Amino acid sequence: MATVAKIFDKNKLKKALRRFRHQKLKEIDSEIMQKVPFKDFEKITKSEIKKMKNLCFKNRSEQLGYEMLANICNELLKQNKSQIIFLESIEITLKNDFLNRSITIREYREMVFPIREKIEYLKCKNTELEKTLSEALDGLALFKRLPSFVSAMHERKTAAAKTSLTLCGIFEKIKIDQLSNLEKEIMLKYGLTEQDMKKFTKKSKTPNLSIYELEKKIKRALSLADRNELILNRERERVAELLAELRRHKKGKINKKSRKISVILL
Numbered sequence: 001m002a003t004v005a006k007i008f009d010k011n012k013l014k015k016a017l018r019r020f021r022h023q024k025l026k027e028i029d030s031e032i033m034q035k036v037p038f039k040d041f042e043k044i045t046k047s048e049i050k051k052m053k054n055l056c057f058k059n060r061s062e063q064l065g066y067e068m069l070a071n072i073c074n075e076l077l078k079q080n081k082s083q084i085i086f087l088e089s090i091e092i093t094l095k096n097d098f099l100n101r102s103i104t105i106r107e108y109r110e111m112v113f114p115i116r117e118k119i120e121y122l123k124c125k126n127t128e129l130e131k132t133l134s135e136a137l138d139g140l141a142l143f144k145r146l147p148s149f150v151s152a153m154h155e156r157k158t159a160a161a162k163t164s165l166t167l168c169g170i171f172e173k174i175k176i177d178q179l180s181n182l183e184k185e186i187m188l189k190y191g192l193t194e195q196d197m198k199k200f201t202k203k204s205k206t207p208n209l210s211i212y213e214l215e216k217k218i219k220r221a222l223s224l225a226d227r228n229e230l231i232l233n234r235e236r237e238r239v240a241e242l243l244a245e246l247r248r249h250k251k252g253k254i255n256k257k258s259r260k261i262s263v264i265l266l
Helices: 002-035 038-057 062-099 105-142 148-156 165-189 194-202 211-225 229-251
Strands: none
Touching (some): 002 105, 038 062, 038 105, 062 105, 165 211, 165 229, 194 229
């Protein structure tokens, strides 16, 4: 009986010590967060972003400046996010070591503070980079341009992070304008008239396509048009349906499937 009582008391003691460690961990983490110089980080990151903007636009046209700015922001965001994940994994290991009594309170505090400080600095910088990236994309929208990394993201359809509806709308508008510039060229190559368009689109079975799906099909139709007349005759009706779909996009009378597309910004 005495042995059982001792084991029971030992287990209770272990649980009590673990509760104490959990509580102490919360207190230390709270102290550390209070010591992090957030305002200084904000000043430093804003100053760094300002210098970066000046370098991007120095001796370059506005369009090239925005393109460079967007690409640099995208690369820095990816690097910073990767570094944050790495540092947070170290922080988790230190927390577990502290809870398991592998390191003392003093050791934990001294080791985790510079890590947490670096994480918060990177998060602050990413906030400013995301704002700057958004500005750069808005600037490129005026020139009806998209940076290459955005197009690649849409093609791969990766969903690591969701872009805002506003940015999706900008991308779609750019794509619609670009494809609209090809409309007359396609009609000419396929010998399509407005009368043909009305005739073919009345019996159209083309489903609502996202602007990105439509772009692929239209560009393929253009490449086929340069081959032979047999293909032109066979594909006329299908191309007319694609152009009708593009016109519906222009008028905004389309199901916004593309708005649901997720995109990585860093």
